[in-house]
Amino acid sequence: MIWFLSDLAGNPEALLAVFAAVCVALVTGIAFHEFSHAWMAYQLGDGTAASMGRLTLNPVRHLDPLGTLLLFLVGFGWGKPTPVNPYRLRTGPRRGNALVAAAGPLSNFLFAVLAALPLRMGWVDVPRSLDRIGEATGNEVLGLFLFYIVLFNVILGVFNLIPIHPLDGFKVAVGVLPRQAAVELERLAPWGPGILMALIAIGWLTPFNPLGRIIGGVGSRILELVL
Template structure:
């Protein structure tokens, strides 16, 4: 069930630390810029990966290839302007930051810089993990960002369904990860990587 290729796990772990730090810091800075001081009080306005890493989520990454970081706590009642639009901005900030980081590494990898190309494991895995985080976090299941994006745009009368699903979402995600059913997102991951210029067969 588990494939313990330790070299692969090492590069994946380094790439995940980078991607998770960028993802959660983007959430934190987005909320802070909207007027919510909570991320600053919690010390989340940083790219230090060890502030953002969730030990259990990191273990699941090693076991299954999918993981998560410690969620940034926000207080939407502190947001300036439209609260639901603020929730949308904060939710989408993390995945967009991962996509931009993947695109940056992919662009540099194609610039002809010695040793900084897709044959370098760390370069490849930084692109791969950040695209994975982009796609994975847009799955519309609590507590992923995709669910928060949907919650911020559906009619208010439909929010009851989302509150009920908060109980089941984490278990569904774990079930998908441990059974391998989560692989349904692989075609999306590889599709995005091809668009970025990664030579995927």
């Protein structure tokens, strides 16, 4: 996000407005994402997260320092992992884990759709120019915040569905693949964090940004649908 905000360095009012909107979008998006993991686990019979105070929308319970830092630096990251005991899930560990994992990204897409509704229906407007944000009406300020809630919830949803451990997409893939393929995929789990950080580093240090292309490509299609 730093590179994104740097474009507004010459306009303090726009910088402050966008920074505030992005912070609200990220904090609420992470909280909703992790709450949804805890809620789904609870619905399936595992109260581990609930007993640890994670069945709440309070962002403080869900923010992960590294994941939040990456969100601000590169625009995608994660929240504090929600504890789940897969053997308590009524649907079985593999399928249950996949359902709990899928609940997070799907909740971000749902949040994006709900936030996009006032924009799509024309009930609120996005400021036409950030250069004159100081003259924006309350309606336009609300539109700005809703726009970034939509944008970053789509980013969170798409990023977390990438099938690399420890992202949610990995658990979803393990849960839906045939058993033998799932076993082979699980063997790659220890390498997941390293692969993920390597992909992030490649995007930072070279012109080729694989994660950015995936998130940008899929995310732009979703944004076209909801906005």
